Amino acid sequence: MQIVNILADLNISYTFSHSTHLVICLLDLVLLFYFAWQGFKHKQNRVTFLAFTQIVLYGAFLYLSPRFQGVDLLSDELSKIMYFVINIVGGSIVLYALTYINSEPFEKAKKFSFIAILIFFLGVMNLIVTANNIELFFFLFELTTLCSYLLIRYREDDVAIENALRALWMNQVGGVAILLALITSVVYYNTIYFDQLLEVLDPHFLLPVVFLVIAAYVKGASFPFHNWLLGAMVAPTPVSAILHSATMVKIAPFIVLKLSPSFSPLLSTTIAMFGAFVFVGASLMALNRDFFKEILGLSTIALLSLMISLAALGSEQAREAALILLVFHAISKALLFLQAGILEKIYHLKNISEIDTLTNRAPRTLFFILIGFASLTLPPFGAFVSKFLAIEALTKSMLKTPVEVFVLLSLIIGSVLLVILYFKIITKLLSTRAFTQASKEKLPLLYKISSNILFTALVLGVFLLNFLSTLEVLIPLVLIFLIPVLLKRMDFKDAPRVKEYNCGEKGVFEVGMFNYTLNKKYLKSMIYLSVVFMAWHLVVGVL
Numbered sequence: 001m002q003i004v005n006i007l008a009d010l011n012i013s014y015t016f017s018h019s020t021h022l023v024i025c026l027l028d029l030v031l032l033f034y035f036a037w038q039g040f041k042h043k044q045n046r047v048t049f050l051a052f053t054q055i056v057l058y059g060a061f062l063y064l065s066p067r068f069q070g071v072d073l074l075s076d077e078l079s080k081i082m083y084f085v086i087n088i089v090g091g092s093i094v095l096y097a098l099t100y101i102n103s104e105p106f107e108k109a110k111k112f113s114f115i116a117i118l119i120f121f122l123g124v125m126n127l128i129v130t131a132n133n134i135e136l137f138f139f140l141f142e143l144t145t146l147c148s149y150l151l152i153r154y155r156e157d158d159v160a161i162e163n164a165l166r167a168l169w170m171n172q173v174g175g176v177a178i179l180l181a182l183i184t185s186v187v188y189y190n191t192i193y194f195d196q197l198l199e200v201l202d203p204h205f206l207l208p209v210v211f212l213v214i215a216a217y218v219k220g221a222s223f224p225f226h227n228w229l230l231g232a233m234v235a236p237t238p239v240s241a242i243l244h245s246a247t248m249v250k251i252a253p254f255i256v257l258k259l260s261p262s263f264s265p266l267l268s269t270t271i272a273m274f275g276a277f278v279f280v281g282a283s284l285m286a287l288n289r290d291f292f293k294e295i296l297g298l299s300t301i302a303l304l305s306l307m308i309s310l311a312a313l314g315s316e317q318a319r320e321a322a323l324i325l326l327v328f329h330a331i332s333k334a335l336l337f338l339q340a341g342i343l344e345k346i347y348h349l350k351n352i353s354e355i356d357t358l359t360n361r362a363p364r365t366l367f368f369i370l371i372g373f374a375s376l377t378l379p380p381f382g383a384f385v386s387k388f389l390a391i392e393a394l395t396k397s398m399l400k401t402p403v404e405v406f407v408l409l410s411l412i413i414g415s416v417l418l419v420i421l422y423f424k425i426i427t428k429l430l431s432t433r434a435f436t437q438a439s440k441e442k443l444p445l446l447y448k449i450s451s452n453i454l455f456t457a458l459v460l461g462v463f464l465l466n467f468l469s470t471l472e473v474l475i476p477l478v479l480i481f482l483i484p485v486l487l488k489r490m491d492f493k494d495a496p497r498v499k500e501y502n503c504g505e506k507g508v509f510e511v512g513m514f515n516y517t518l519n520k521k522y523l524k525s526m527i528y529l530s531v532v533f534m535a536w537h538l539v540v541g542v543l
Helices: 002-006 018-041 045-064 077-103 108-128 134-152 158-189 194-200 207-219 227-234 237-246 248-262 265-286 292-313 316-347 363-375 382-397 403-430 445-465 470-489 520-542
Strands: none
Touching (some): 018 045, 018 158, 045 158, 077 108, 077 237, 077 316, 108 134, 134 158, 134 207, 134 227, 134 248, 158 227, 207 248, 227 292, 237 248, 248 292, 248 316, 265 292, 265 520, 292 382, 316 445, 363 403, 363 445, 363 470, 382 445
């Protein structure tokens, strides 16, 4: 990818001193005891239990492991791509947050702390994608858990605290998984470094890798851990944006991409099938929702699972498809979440059933929402290109490995469901109630700048891909940009605004929207099946 070429000279290789390792160890224990205290304070037994479980496992790891020699921080092509996502997308969200947080009814110190945590979050993410030491990776993983906990509970009401605690205990499950990976890596392979582990792994014993993949599922909010990410929507919108696009959840495909060269055929098949299963399940669930940010959240879970599935397949083309989807999904979802925040703060709209007057009231916001959904669906944007590459890769190899037929069918079905979802929302967005007066949209400067940065990144990214010819890029771009212009010009001034037999009364015009109820039995079945998949991962790790 061109992004790697741009960052080609950015090479990091650094080994910490022994005293630095001791400081990290001490901070790790302090962090775990803080989690235990939060659980005790709020009477959340799961939080307390998981925190003390981690303390015991971490103590066991420190007892078992001698002082290892290796590189603690190491950059590679994958981490360089992540730097782009974290800093460009995350930086845009922080710019947006500078204005957004001013509208919150809190004192200045609390607002400053909010921005500080966001910036600290981005710093931790830059380190975690560079960490070669799995112990350091665990510490940074727990720091992301801390940041998400503090940000989700920012408003300090009962709902915020409840959802923050749910996110805390679920993410601690990932911490337990990493510690189990550390212990098994030390006992069986005598190393705590990613590069060394990948070199000496026995394909008949992949338990350390399996535990790390389970930690990825937790951070990626795959079933059955999806509720922590959906609950995070109670936080201010910049939190949702930064969790879904630039930080946290992107750890999931990152870990799988990093570890995929070590997968056995059976483990690769298991992860790919599970990712495909969650992709379809989450896409189906998204069709059932009305809350705009929740729809964005479920589609994020779906597409993260697709990235994981493609990354696990192992072929170069599938890996490239996962990387392209990772980058463009981050930009598109950040852009969409920023607009969701604008709708909430300025227009007091949260549900898609309510947002049918934006053509006249908020043309700029509407334009960016349309571009955000188009970039996830249509050519020439990266999400379309990645799915095209994925289909091509799967059709080439499905005769050799029939399980890839399941992944291919899931990719097609899930993509169709998401297209239906996006067009359902767009249809509602473009509808206009009769007699709605047009008004000039006035947005704060940083709202405009952050949205324009992401929009520019989307468009420039199409040209940096070098996948389509210039003509193949320009034609769909012109058509996509032309549609909002045409709609704006079509005022329907000559259309009758009263019914034929009325005495001058204004006619009522509303656009309906289809919905359906997903049976709770199906939801429970999907969750139970995902738990079975998780257990099967562990079996595969020791077969």
